[in-house]
Amino acid sequence: MTDVTAEGGKNTPSSPPLASSGRAPGRGRRDWPLYEVFVRGKRGLNHVHVGSLHAPDDEMAVHAARDVYTRRNEGVSIWVVKAAAITASSPDEKDPMFAPSGDKVYRHPTFYEIPDNVPHM
Amino acid sequence: MSAPTLDRPAAPDEVALQAQFDATIAADHRIEPRDWMPEAYRKGLIRQIAQHAHSEIIGMQPEGDWLLAAPSLRRKAILLAKVQDEAGHGMYLYSAAETLGADRADLTDKLIERKQKYSSIFNYPTQTYADVGVIGWLVDGAAICNQVPLCRSSYGPYARAMIRVCKEESFHQRQGFELLMTMMGGTGAQRAMVQDAVDRWWWPSLMMFGPPDDDSPNSAQSMKWGVKRHSNDELRQRFVDMTVPQAAVLGVTLPDPELALDPETGRYRFGAIDWDEFKQVLAGKGPCNDERIARRRAARDDNAWVTEAATAYADKHAS
Numbered sequence: 001m002t003d004v005t006a007e008g009g010k011n012t013p014s015s016p017p018l019a020s021s022g023r024a025p026g027r028g029r030r031d032w033p034l035y036e037v038f039v040r041g042k043r044g045l046n047h048v049h050v051g052s053l054h055a056p057d058d059e060m061a062v063h064a065a066r067d068v069y070t071r072r073n074e075g076v077s078i079w080v081v082k083a084a085a086i087t088a089s090s091p092d093e094k095d096p097m098f099a100p101s102g103d104k105v106y107r108h109p110t111f112y113e114i115p116d117n118v119p120h121m
Numbered sequence: 122m123s124a125p126t127l128d129r130p131a132a133p134d135e136v137a138l139q140a141q142f143d144a145t146i147a148a149d150h151r152i153e154p155r156d157w158m159p160e161a162y163r164k165g166l167i168r169q170i171a172q173h174a175h176s177e178i179i180g181m182q183p184e185g186d187w188l189l190a191a192p193s194l195r196r197k198a199i200l201l202a203k204v205q206d207e208a209g210h211g212m213y214l215y216s217a218a219e220t221l222g223a224d225r226a227d228l229t230d231k232l233i234e235r236k237q238k239y240s241s242i243f244n245y246p247t248q249t250y251a252d253v254g255v256i257g258w259l260v261d262g263a264a265i266c267n268q269v270p271l272c273r274s275s276y277g278p279y280a281r282a283m284i285r286v287c288k289e290e291s292f293h294q295r296q297g298f299e300l301l302m303t304m305m306g307g308t309g310a311q312r313a314m315v316q317d318a319v320d321r322w323w324w325p326s327l328m329m330f331g332p333p334d335d336d337s338p339n340s341a342q343s344m345k346w347g348v349k350r351h352s353n354d355e356l357r358q359r360f361v362d363m364t365v366p367q368a369a370v371l372g373v374t375l376p377d378p379e380l381a382l383d384p385e386t387g388r389y390r391f392g393a394i395d396w397d398e399f400k401q402v403l404a405g406k407g408p409c410n411d412e413r414i415a416r417r418r419a420a421r422d423d424n425a426w427v428t429e430a431a432t433a434y435a436d437k438h439a440s
């Protein structure tokens with residue numbers, strides 16, 4: 001197993017793989033890379049991460065994503081990307097990288113006090 | 122943007138990490154895959170999510186048995202869509218389990234080797250087509266009771282998978298109820314068939330919520346961590362309260378002479394559940410345990426050539 005798990009991209013704290021039964025006939029699903037799946041719900045919206053799956057190649061990943069994640073018109077467009085190709089900001093969701101924005105409250109409109117009688121603002 | 126370091130930072134004080142984890146749980150925020158988490162939380166989640174995923178996958182079998190015997194093309198198309206959804210539910214859940222470092226092929230192996238469990242309910246046989254309707258009504262109905270609170274589970278990927286699942290379960294329950302209403306409007310023999318199916322599935326459906334609270338070893342910790350939101354007994358009671366009026370509309374009798382409305386609480390009292398039967402089924406001695414596992418094993422082994430062929434195709438087109 002590689003050190004890549006779904007939704008993590010690289011940097012995911014990897015854990016030891018669960019013990020395998022040792023059954024490995026030929027080259028099978030065990031070797032298929034993990035793909036993260038993104039779906040555009042409708043025109044005008046961003047693609048949003050919906051989950052992951054394993055597939056032997058990019059094209060089959062798109063086909064599988066269609067069956068697994070869009071059985072009821074959940075989307076108009078699908079992206080798949082190998083989880084191994086994603087670089088994440090850091091191993092921790094609470095990243096010091098985002099801390100600097102914490103003290104820049106002046107970047108938000110609510111920082112500014114405007115009298116109630118000013119229209120359209 | 123410069124690439125952040127790919128290595129994990131030197132392990133800071135575990136106490137600080139634990140405090141941060143506890144604070145996230147206390148604030149009712151979600152734990153995400155790359156967060157530090159206690160090993161017991163991770164292991165417990167893998168156990169629960171895998172068991173849930175296996176239930177979806179094994180759950181295709183009892184209903185799948187009726188795909189080729191559906192009474193009309195309309196019923197067949199509905200059942201096919203429902204069974205396909207259950208496969209999808211399994212996939213969402215294996216995907217969530219993988220965010221915790223599990224490997225889905227290994228999870229499947231563990232299921233087949235009986236090292237991991239699945240819901241006891243799927244070890245009962247579907248004897249008539251009415252069973253398909255009763256499964257949709259009662260079994261999917263019980264699953265909805267269990268799964269709706271899991272949409273707020275503390276582990277992000279699990280909660281998100283549950284949201285997808287719950288959106289689809291409503292179709293499952295309604296198609297079952299409609300099927301039963303149709304049969305109840307039919308001949309006397311058809312009505313008897315529905316009643317017989319209800320008689321067989323009612324008690325196993327109540328067992329789906331798991332052992333009673335005072336005999337549920339993992340429940341307390343799971344609720345402290347916000348993985349579970351309600352106790353087994355509370356969910357079971359909710360299910361009974363929701364189902365009794367539905368049975369009245371349908372015109373069937375739930376097979377419990379002690380079932381009665383408690384005027385003080387407004388909730389239904391019900392008879393004692395046969396927990397010995399539950400334990401027997403969990404221990405592998407239910408009517409269909411061997412058949413279910415044997416079929417899952419055959420699906421893995423007999424269809425291995427399909428994955429091998431897909432791999433060969435991918436390799437050929439890559440070069």
Ligand SMILES: [Fe+2]
Pocket residue numbers: 177206207210264286
């Ligand atoms: Fe399901």
Ligand SMILES: [Fe+2]
Pocket residue numbers: 207261264290293
């Ligand atoms: Fe379902």
